[in-house]
Amino acid sequence: MGDYTELKRLLSACRAENCDGPREFQKAVDALFEVCSIETIAGLVAENEALRNAASEVLDWTEANHRPPVADRFEHGRMALVRLHALADLHAALGKGGVNDR
Structure with a gap:
């Protein structure tokens, strides 16, 4: 995978303390899931194992x-x-x- 900047930003946005309410949290989670395809997760697992x-x-x-x-x-x-x-x-x-x- 390599560069995790965007993934880290999206993960940070999903933390409860970074959200002003349920709607903002849901938007953050939706944005994260758009980026986290099965291929992305499989790539992260393969990179971690390597x-x-x-x-x-x-x-x-x-x-x-x-x-x-x-x-x-x-x-x-x-x-x-x-x-x-x-x-x-x-x-x-x-x-x-x-x-x-x-």
Whole structure:
């Protein structure tokens, strides 16, 4: 999907605190449902699943490449460093399309 600006605006408009009454709420909900087709929702679900899979793949890859071979020799703070590498790798993977694209 990519750009969620309009979807976020429509979702915000549907919040009760952003509506002056039932009619305004109904108009906001109708506008949201016009945008949220089955294809849009399916795309969001697919994108979410792809991001979850990418995050899991990046964490696995990063831990395999940055974790010391013997867990008992894991110095204090090293796991935080491994996770920082994972975040950097995830950022890179999202920008390039996958871990294997390096």
